[in-house]
Amino acid sequence: MKEAAMSASETLIPAAMQAVVAYAPGDYRLETVAVPEPGPGEILVKVEGCGICAGDLKAYDGAPSFWGDENQPAYIKAPMIPGHEFIGRIVKLGVGVTQFAVGERVISEQIVPCWACRFCRRGQYWMCEKHDLYGFQHNVNGGMAEYMKFTKEAITYRVPEALPLEQAVLIEPYACSFHAVQRAQIQLGDVVVVSGAGTLGLGIIGAARKAGPGKLIALDLFDDRLELARSFGADLTLNPRRDDVNAEVKRLTDGYGCDIYIEVTGHPKSVSQGLAMLRKLGRFVEVGVFKDPVCEDWSIISDRKELDILGSHLGPYCYPHVIDGILDQSLPTQGVVTHALPLARFREGFDLVRSGDRSLKVMLLPGEA
Template identity: 25%
Template sequence: MAAMAGYPADVPEAVDVAVLDGLRSMRLRKRPINAPKEDEVQLQINCVGICGSDMAYWSKGMAGGFVPLDFSEEGLNQGYCGQMGHECSGTVKAVGGKVSHLQVGDRVAMEPGVPCSDCKLCRNGRYNLCPRMRFIGSAVNRVPGALCRKFNHKASYCYKLPPNVSLQEGAMLEPLCVSLQGVTRAKVGCGHHVFVSGAGPIGLMTAMCAKAAGAATVTITDMVESKLEKAKEIGADFTLKADTPNLHEALEAFIGEKFDMSFECCGVPAALNSCIEVTVPGGTVCVVANMPKQVPLDLQVACRHEVDIIGVYRYCNLYPRALAMVASGKINLKPLISKTFQLEDVQNAFEHFASGEPIKVLIQPNPPEQMV
């Protein structure tokens, strides 16, 4: 096999990878994989979740305002373009010489972002903001994702799964950490009344994390009735269609007052203004979803009420905590799994998720029963 750009000529193996080779078009290609470096493990990828940013790349060619994908043949041959997948779990197949905490056969969840560990932000413990972050499946960093049969990853960002945590749940730790980052930053605690705008995976996991943190009530809005039903199933106290007339008054009627914290998890500017409106003076609005670059915002209300508006960018130092919450039963991710697909059916998986009804769609490049 001819060498591809960015890879040495004597590659030991070529593996199947799912590549976005045009808008709304996924197909399998062969790409080379080397032996893991000394500080890496090679994983047989078992589960990969589709997330909102993946869908944005699939449907628009870009996500979160970052650089667009290059769908030219030259771009596709660079070894990163269009190879998505950052919500991942897998089984260790080989370990580098300096890896001591993992061994062949271990089941792990992958934290997809590997920071530089040297910059001021990393040293201050906020490595999610590292300007040299290598985040897999990102067109910005030009780092290939793990939507493939095998993948090499830095071992210190792989977390061994206990026997009672499935590989499916392991892949879902990544979005769970996003929600946990928001709930942690907003300082949700016992007795708080929480509002969540959007009942997609992140919104539902935010509700779960808020409940686990001691929230007295969680109220969720969405436009899709089936997602509101799922919200009730996972423990939301109140649900409401987002297009309800006099929405603000209807929301406050549930608890008889405004909310202590509100979380915007759907990416709609009007919903962000609703979060500000229904938050108690002195409360907190946490923006979890990706927003357009320009958002018309009623800052006067936020300033007059001293409502703090904070953001979330991925997560930091939370994988062990998220894993412990799932292992202990504090968080149950299984009800959020809508459907699983094989790697060969990756195009169908994206089309199914695009319908708007599913919560979490998982792709299994190597199902557990087909481990080799």
């Protein structure tokens, strides 16, 4: 019966599908393209849903860090299908795949490691030198399509059927949040400031709460996000539009400043704010993706405060922890997904993410009208 079901599932796969195809900044089109064919070791999945992240928006809007300029080569290899926050169900297996079965619900880490460079050989696969990411190169097309292929190099996990789609689609961004908290090395009693209460910031608040900070402070320009941050575990929320956030944090810390500042917005003003807010010997963790270069006085980092500056990239080794945390509700998710749109309305989705007004995670639903 199982073999018959597998055979029947495979015969239902169409030859063509709808997909968003990116050609250039702002030139993203809904097109009919061929359904990919899984080769040896590969997996074909039918996409349930795909989130739009801030990085997707910055790519859509033409950030040089993605499309290149006179100072850096293009990272994007167009034309490609964007989307790296996806959940899918296996519909076909390539030759040699034995650890998964047709019908299983799965997710793949956003990076597709080469497994041959010095970083991959050391287990630091998230910094793979080749650095293919689903949704940014045409050899690893992403999830803004009805079907997508997990390559033979992919890191794939099963997703519990008990997770509703609006929770499951948060696994990828929450893995990034989890890794950021690991990088922050929060100690018991630390005063931790999270700048930005979007999807990543809210995921950081949930994960940071587990580390036992003395005070967890969330900053954002939107009060609805701050309200959600409080429900996720923030002890204090501040809005830089009306609050003197630096003065308030200094007041709460006897004038010293916060121990840890986690920057999630990708906005230059948030960087300046964090460098000013941190105590001497404090720790700055950068998570955000920037549209343009940021200039700061590095004397603050060295001569004045001797700060630790750390980056945080992707969510290595974090997916199992995040899946468990979402499942047992120790990582809150309620209210993060605010919009679910059919694939054909992808431009509306990007506009919602750009505005940020009453919108957080926007999810596209391939196959729905």
